[in-house]
Amino acid sequence: MKFNSQINLKKEDRNILNLRHLYEQYGFVHYKMNKFEEYDLYVSNKDFLSGDNIITFTDTNGKLLALKPDVTLSIVKNYRDAGETIQKVYYNENIYRTSKSTKTYKELMQMGLECMGDLDLYHISEVLILAAESLEILSDNYILDLSHMGIIRGLLEELNLRPKHEEKFLSLLREKNAHGITALFDSLKIREELRETAITLATTYGSMDCVLKTLESISLNSTMDAALHQLEVICDILDRQGFDNVRLDFSIVNDMNYYNGILFRGYVEGIPTGVLSGGQYDELMEKMGKKAGAIGFAIYLDLLEDYESSSENYDIDALLLYDDTSEPGDVMDAVRHLTEQGFKVRCQRKIPDKLRYRLLFRIDKGILKEV
Numbered sequence: 001m002k003f004n005s006q007i008n009l010k011k012e013d014r015n016i017l018n019l020r021h022l023y024e025q026y027g028f029v030h031y032k033m034n035k036f037e038e039y040d041l042y043v044s045n046k047d048f049l050s051g052d053n054i055i056t057f058t059d060t061n062g063k064l065l066a067l068k069p070d071v072t073l074s075i076v077k078n079y080r081d082a083g084e085t086i087q088k089v090y091y092n093e094n095i096y097r098t099s100k101s102t103k104t105y106k107e108l109m110q111m112g113l114e115c116m117g118d119l120d121l122y123h124i125s126e127v128l129i130l131a132a133e134s135l136e137i138l139s140d141n142y143i144l145d146l147s148h149m150g151i152i153r154g155l156l157e158e159l160n161l162r163p164k165h166e167e168k169f170l171s172l173l174r175e176k177n178a179h180g181i182t183a184l185f186d187s188l189k190i191r192e193e194l195r196e197t198a199i200t201l202a203t204t205y206g207s208m209d210c211v212l213k214t215l216e217s218i219s220l221n222s223t224m225d226a227a228l229h230q231l232e233v234i235c236d237i238l239d240r241q242g243f244d245n246v247r248l249d250f251s252i253v254n255d256m257n258y259y260n261g262i263l264f265r266g267y268v269e270g271i272p273t274g275v276l277s278g279g280q281y282d283e284l285m286e287k288m289g290k291k292a293g294a295i296g297f298a299i300y301l302d303l304l305e306d307y308e309s310s311s312e313n314y315d316i317d318a319l320l321l322y323d324d325t326s327e328p329g330d331v332m333d334a335v336r337h338l339t340e341q342g343f344k345v346r347c348q349r350k351i352p353d354k355l356r357y358r359l360l361f362r363i364d365k366g367i368l369k370e371v
Contacts, residue, residue: 012305013342016092018137019111019299023090026130028113031089033074039064041073048073048258048284053098055105067096072281072296075114079290086117109305112278114296116285121230124262124280125237127295131266131276132243134299138275139268143245146208146234147252147263149280150227151215155201158194158220169198176202176251194220201250208235211248227261234262258284262295268304275303317343319357321350321371326363334361334368 020030039056042049048070055067068074071093079087090113098105115127128146135142152173156166165188172180178199185195197218204214212235215228231248238246252263259279266276278297285294318338322331331347338345338361346357360371 012301015137015304016111016301019134020090020092022130022133022137023113026088026126028088028090028115031075031091031114033068033071033091033093035094036065036067037074037077039066041077042066042069045073045258045284045287047255050097053105055096068093069095069097071095071110071112071298072114072284076116076281076285076288076290076294079116079285079292079294081291082117084118086115086119086123088115089113106302109301110298111301112296112298114294116290116294117292119293119295121233121237124230124295125234127278127297128234128238128262128264129241129243131264131278131297132238132246134297135245135266135268135276138299138304139270141269143247143267144243144276145247145249145252145265145267146231147248147250148227148231149254149256149260149263150230151201151224151250152253153256153260154219154221154224154227155194155197157223159190159198161188170253173198173202174251174253178202205249205251206247207244208239208246208248230261254279256283258287264297266297266299271303273303275300314358315356316346316358318345318359318361319351319355320345320347320368321360321362322347323349325365327366330363330366334363337368 036057039054042054050069054069057065057067059065071091075089075091090111092109092111094107095110096105096107113127113130115123117123128144132142132144135144152170159166159169161169165184168184169181172184181198181202182195185198197220200214200218204211212228212232215224215231219225219228235246235248249265252265254263258281260282261280263279264277265274267274276297276299278295280293280295282293285292320331320334320338335345335347343359346355351360362369362371
């Protein structure tokens with residue numbers, strides 16, 4: 001029995017293989033971890049997590065453990081200073097969180113990478129390039145949005161708001177709610193220059209060169225100047241490498257107790273929410289007693305899988321057709337070959353009515369061929 005070597009893997013499996021190959025090309029090594037951690041790790045850093053519902057259980061020695069709702073915390077916990085060596089790892093792990101739609105616990109597939117050590121603008125740019133190339137693997141149509149916490153911090157230094165007002169402002173900024181920001185600043189009697197800067201950050205979105213020109217005109221202090229300089233260097237590198245699907249968006253704001261510097265979020269056509277998110281988290285490293293910088297991102301593969309399954313909605317991966325001239329042994333060989341490739345297979349003499357299949361194969365003179 002001969003097989004056609006062009007038979008493809010399922011799309012999600014092909015994506016994972018291509019992502020692994022990409023990360024290994026840049027010197028990242030595979031990081032494998034346990035399914036659970038000590039519960040105290042998450043209690044101590046609960047604000048870093050996207051939710052506070054954690055699945056816990058008691059170990060045989062009485063210690064409280066948790067199914068991991070996050071990968072980054074585990075990697076940071078196990079980070080060891082290696083001098084000038086930059087530690088670069090990638091992972092493909094299942095995490096356990098509450099589903100936003102069903103409010104029930106769900107096992108989610110996540111892939112990503114972390115870069116830790118004495119980082120400079122090259123390493124930050126490299127991670128951003130890998131984020132963009134990851135999105136290219138997932139879809140022909142993607143957008144990578146960038147922000148910089150230094151721009152936001154610089155504005156907050158000038159505003160000098162009380163904690164409750166700062167939290168309210170950041171919430172309005174995330175929503176791009178210019179009207180809400182105006183109302184808040186009116187009530188607080190914030191001066192016009194700061195009001196205009198805040199509104200500009202909330203409403204400005206676009207290509208790297210256009211937004212950078214806008215930022216130059218509204219920078220208020222050395223904190224914003226330093227962030228602007230970093231953005232200029234990084235955007236120049238991205239532009240030189242041909243990444244023109246990058247936009248600047250300062251509504252991307254994360255918890256300032258954990259994040260600093262560059263933040264980013266990736267979108268692909270057909271999925272309304274971000275499928276990739278990442279940023280610098282030096283503050284988290286310091287909080288956990290690590291003297292190093294860090295940047296990384298995660299890809300939410302379950303979002304892609306859910307979208308593909310809902311849009312394609314197949315009953316079977318592969319339908320294999322055979323006829324009276326086909327040898328039973330050849331049919332069985334073909335079925336085994338397809339199942340070993342990860343396909344769900346059905347064999348039929350003719351195509352059944354209303355059967356939804358993704359790929360169609362036929363045995364022709366003892367050779368398996370894709371139709």
